[in-house]
Amino acid sequence: MTAKADLFDKCAKFVPTVLEHREAGVYPFFRMIESAQEPEVVMGGRTLVMVGSNNYLGLTNQPKVKEAAIAATRKYGSGCAGSRFMNGTLDIHTQLEESSTVGREAALVFTTGFQVNLGVISALVGKGDVVVIDKTDHASIVDGCRLSFGEVKRYRHGDMGDLERLLRENADRGTLVVVDGVFSMEGDIVDLPGVVELVRRHGARLMVDDAHGLGVLGLTGRGTAEHFGLTPDVDLMMGTYSKSLASVGGFVAGDSEVIEYVKHFARSLIFSASPTPASVASVSAALDVIDEEPERLTQLWRNTRKMLEGFKQLGFDTGPSETPIVPVLIGDDEKAYAFVMMLQQAGVFANVAVPPAVPPGMSLIRTSYMATHTDEQLDRVLGAFEKVGRELGVI
Numbered sequence: 001m002t003a004k005a006d007l008f009d010k011c012a013k014f015v016p017t018v019l020e021h022r023e024a025g026v027y028p029f030f031r032m033i034e035s036a037q038e039p040e041v042v043m044g045g046r047t048l049v050m051v052g053s054n055n056y057l058g059l060t061n062q063p064k065v066k067e068a069a070i071a072a073t074r075k076y077g078s079g080c081a082g083s084r085f086m087n088g089t090l091d092i093h094t095q096l097e098e099s100s101t102v103g104r105e106a107a108l109v110f111t112t113g114f115q116v117n118l119g120v121i122s123a124l125v126g127k128g129d130v131v132v133i134d135k136t137d138h139a140s141i142v143d144g145c146r147l148s149f150g151e152v153k154r155y156r157h158g159d160m161g162d163l164e165r166l167l168r169e170n171a172d173r174g175t176l177v178v179v180d181g182v183f184s185m186e187g188d189i190v191d192l193p194g195v196v197e198l199v200r201r202h203g204a205r206l207m208v209d210d211a212h213g214l215g216v217l218g219l220t221g222r223g224t225a226e227h228f229g230l231t232p233d234v235d236l237m238m239g240t241y242s243k244s245l246a247s248v249g250g251f252v253a254g255d256s257e258v259i260e261y262v263k264h265f266a267r268s269l270i271f272s273a274s275p276t277p278a279s280v281a282s283v284s285a286a287l288d289v290i291d292e293e294p295e296r297l298t299q300l301w302r303n304t305r306k307m308l309e310g311f312k313q314l315g316f317d318t319g320p321s322e323t324p325i326v327p328v329l330i331g332d333d334e335k336a337y338a339f340v341m342m343l344q345q346a347g348v349f350a351n352v353a354v355p356p357a358v359p360p361g362m363s364l365i366r367t368s369y370m371a372t373h374t375d376e377q378l379d380r381v382l383g384a385f386e387k388v389g390r391e392l393g394v395i
């Protein structure tokens with residue numbers, strides 16, 4: 001009789017590597033922050049410049065946004081104790097849906113952005129259908145595809161020829177194409193005109209994940225579709241409230257009929273508790289501040305340009321980025337771990353991305369910017385990168 005495998009063996013194999021990295025002081029995950037997500041944060045009593053946050057418009061600690069969360073907690077309490085489907089829909093959820101339509105007929109609010117992708121893709125892509133995704137789409141899109149009963153096809157990142165081949169091969173099937181508006185690691189923008197043209201020509205449907213486009217792209221920050229003037233051509237737009245919108249939660253917007261269908265079939269909506277009153281109210285307040293203070297968007301782009309140029313002048317490779325997500329390519333995993341921890345020593349909090357988040361040999365330091373960073377803070381970041389980059393032989 002062969003010995004029965006122990007399910008936990010994998011943990012015993014994996015964990016020593018984590019402990020080794022922690023012991024050596026090169027473990028850059030789950031770092032503890034003792035302050036708000038501001039341009040500067042406190043860690044272990046030290047102040048660091050934060051360039052690892054998705055708080056693009058600098059609203060997570062804005063007084064009106066925080067006051068709205070406090071007022072909603074006073075009125076509605078701390079939680080809804082149920083799903084949107086049953087007892088968990090408040091008037092403020094419905095009001096937020098009305099202001100989340102981003103130019104479409106209707107919207108539906110979920111508890112997280114991740115759950116939007118899980119719920120929408122698995123509800124719409126059924127047996128016999130096909131879902132086509134870019135190879136570097138976000139993990140939540142990949143997992144939404146895994147939960148669907150349809151067939152999943154991936155095309156090479158940004159390769160319109162490869163996308164066309166897949167659409168041609170699946171011409172007779174119900175097809176959903178899902179792309180990131182802004183790719184979350186490299187910071188490049190999808191070729192939306194190219195995707196829209198192919199989707200239309202082949203009779204497919206298009207969903208754009210605009211987690212990093214919303215609040216960032218377009219004249220009024222309404223995202224990638226607004227940036228390209230293609231709002232009516234995107235069938236479904238999903239967004240998250242956890243980045244520019246300073247809270248947590250997510251939404252999908254599209255034609256009323258499709259939204260109504262998703263409302264009754266998205267399991268991550270129906271079987272999960274609705275977002276808290278504080279989360280919902282802070283998003284609505286953040287939307288008001290964005291409209292009242294358009295200069296935040298201007299300042300975000302000023303900071304983005306400064307950093308893209310600054311890194312290039314120092315000799316770093318920032319890949320295809322054209323947004324406030326600015327990656328700095330390192331290559332080797334261990335060097336990337338060392339780089340990010342040396343940055344921390346030098347007073348900068350940045351994130352590291354290693355495979356499978358990026359292709360093998362393409363490990364990078366992911367930096368991202370806020371409208372509220374000052375020139376002085378950004379110069380400190382460039383100074384720290386220059387110092388560490390020279391010490392590690394990256395530049």
Ligand code: PMP
Pocket residue numbers: 112113114115117138140180184209211212240241242248249250
């Ligand atoms: N899509 C993309 C492209 C993302 O980057 C993220 C968050 N990292 C999500 C979806 C999930 O959003 P949330 O954090 O609101 O669950």
